[in-house]
Amino acid sequence: MQIRQLFDADTSTYTYFLYDEKSKEAAIIDSVKEQFERDKAYVEQLGLNLKYALETHVHADHVTASGLLRQAFGAQVGVHESSRSACADILVQDGDKFVLGDQVIEAIHTPGHTDGDVTYKIEGALFTGDALLIRGCGRTDFQAGNPEQLYDSITKKLFTLADDTTVYPGHDYAGFTCSTIGEEKAFNPRLGNNKPKDDFVAIMNGLDLPNPRRIDVAIPGNMKCGLA
Amino acid sequence: MQIRQLFDADTSTYTYFLYDEKSKEAAIIDSVKEQFERDKAYVEQLGLNLKYALETHVHADHVTASGLLRQAFGAQVGVHESSRSACADILVQDGDKFVLGDQVIEAIHTPGHTDGDVTYKIEGALFTGDALLIRGCGRTDFQAGNPEQLYDSITKKLFTLADDTTVYPGHDYAGFTCSTIGEEKAFNPRLGNNKPKDDFVAIMNGLDLPNPRRIDVAIPGNMKCGLA
Numbered sequence: 001m002q003i004r005q006l007f008d009a010d011t012s013t014y015t016y017f018l019y020d021e022k023s024k025e026a027a028i029i030d031s032v033k034e035q036f037e038r039d040k041a042y043v044e045q046l047g048l049n050l051k052y053a054l055e056t057h058v059h060a061d062h063v064t065a066s067g068l069l070r071q072a073f074g075a076q077v078g079v080h081e082s083s084r085s086a087c088a089d090i091l092v093q094d095g096d097k098f099v100l101g102d103q104v105i106e107a108i109h110t111p112g113h114t115d116g117d118v119t120y121k122i123e124g125a126l127f128t129g130d131a132l133l134i135r136g137c138g139r140t141d142f143q144a145g146n147p148e149q150l151y152d153s154i155t156k157k158l159f160t161l162a163d164d165t166t167v168y169p170g171h172d173y174a175g176f177t178c179s180t181i182g183e184e185k186a187f188n189p190r191l192g193n194n195k196p197k198d199d200f201v202a203i204m205n206g207l208d209l210p211n212p213r214r215i216d217v218a219i220p221g222n223m224k225c226g227l228a
Numbered sequence: 229m230q231i232r233q234l235f236d237a238d239t240s241t242y243t244y245f246l247y248d249e250k251s252k253e254a255a256i257i258d259s260v261k262e263q264f265e266r267d268k269a270y271v272e273q274l275g276l277n278l279k280y281a282l283e284t285h286v287h288a289d290h291v292t293a294s295g296l297l298r299q300a301f302g303a304q305v306g307v308h309e310s311s312r313s314a315c316a317d318i319l320v321q322d323g324d325k326f327v328l329g330d331q332v333i334e335a336i337h338t339p340g341h342t343d344g345d346v347t348y349k350i351e352g353a354l355f356t357g358d359a360l361l362i363r364g365c366g367r368t369d370f371q372a373g374n375p376e377q378l379y380d381s382i383t384k385k386l387f388t389l390a391d392d393t394t395v396y397p398g399h400d401y402a403g404f405t406c407s408t409i410g411e412e413k414a415f416n417p418r419l420g421n422n423k424p425k426d427d428f429v430a431i432m433n434g435l436d437l438p439n440p441r442r443i444d445v446a447i448p449g450n451m452k453c454g455l456a
Contacts, residue, residue, distance in 0.1 A: 004404075004405070004406070005405045005406075006403045006404060006405065007235070007403040007404075007405065008403055009237060009403065015403075035403065038402060038403065045415055046411070174266060175234045175235040175236055175237065175243075175263065175266065176232075176234060177232070177233045177234065177235065177405060178232070178233075183274070187273055
């Protein structure tokens with residue numbers, strides 16, 4: 001599987017293209033509406049057949065390009081069923097598989113940042129959205145977020161995978177592009193080094209963060225696949 | 229070889245850590261002074277033995293952290309011999325090899341952006357600095373830049389490598405993180421698709437770009453490994 005990581009500097013969002021080199025069947029994970037023209041040109045240049053526009057969750061900080069990518073390329077939009085998205089073609093469930101040529105992407109339901117977070121897994125790599133970030137994790141104070149649930153998602157579903165599994169996050173604000181499960185198990189300050197659940201919950205409940213600046217536009221926009 | 233790509237958003241600069249997982253011997257390519265604390269913490273956390281702080285060239289747009297990394301970890305600073313750097317420990321020449329455990333980094337002299345540009349090569353990947361960028365290349369209008377030379381560096385030394393060789397550039401301004409030799413040979417608008425040298429030279433000589441905003445600080449600062 002070919003992996004291409006792309007960055008939206010304005011929202012520090014990572015978008016990923018995954019494609020099977022032989023068949024050119026492709027998926028995009030967490031597209032950004034403002035980058036639609038860039039990503040459209042990239043698909044055309046590489047001759048990709050964009051089958052899927054997958055979301056790790058309904059984002060509160062940026063609007064997706066999934067609706068535009070469906071219009072342009074016929075990509076099926078996938079969002080977790082808990083999102084109650086009215087625009088998705090596929091209401092993703094834990095264990096769902098998305099086939100690109102000989103390659104397979106598997107969905108792992110990792111709720112806690114929102115109730116509908118999905119981590120996408122390929123051999124050797126995870127696309128964790130805002131569940132597990134590099135030396136951090138997504139906040140848990142809105143969109144049915146729940147710190148106990150996020151702790152279980154990360155420690156029971158992700159930290160049980162091989163240490164050398166690459167972690168590709170949905171954002172990074174310090175310039176890191178990837179990590180590994182082994183590194184996050186060792187060094188994640190919120191839940192690495194076997195930190196107990198109670199400590200994690202106390203950290204998350206004490207964050208006292210301001211709302212994302214675009215939340216009032218982003219959530220309703222994403223519920224309509226960016227076509228609102 | 230483990231590769232970690234890091235980003236400095238202020239100058240759109242990519243920094244790379246390369247390390248041998250077994251021995252933990254490491255090199256950093258194109259560090260950024262403002263990111264020294266981030267990178268120092270990363271070296272310490274991963275338990276790396278930072279042997280080399282390599283530069284692809286004397287940068288005009290940001291100041292290196294190489295002097296600070298030498299002070300902190302004993303890393304040897306490597307800059308191409310054409311740079312006439314007074315602070316470097318190693319005046320890098322074409323063909324030089326830097327050994328990290330069982331892994332080897334090889335220097336390829338790729339002048340044209342400056343006269344002292346080096347592309348660092350490991351198996352399957354190139355760190356091209358500002359010689360070859362994604363769908364672009366470095367400018368050629370100062371620091372002994374020369375478009376004819378850059379054309380030859382890219383087409384004769386880089387485009388002759390395997391198509392699936394990953395290209396990790398020194399910068400990107402559109403959010404791309406990597407490319408391949410095959411893609412750049414096909415799609416680079418300045419010299420892909422077998423564009424003749426004369427056309428490339430005309431493009432480069434017609435760019436009429438303003439000076440980098442930090443050039444008066446960056447070049448003299450880098451000539452002193454960022455310790456000026």
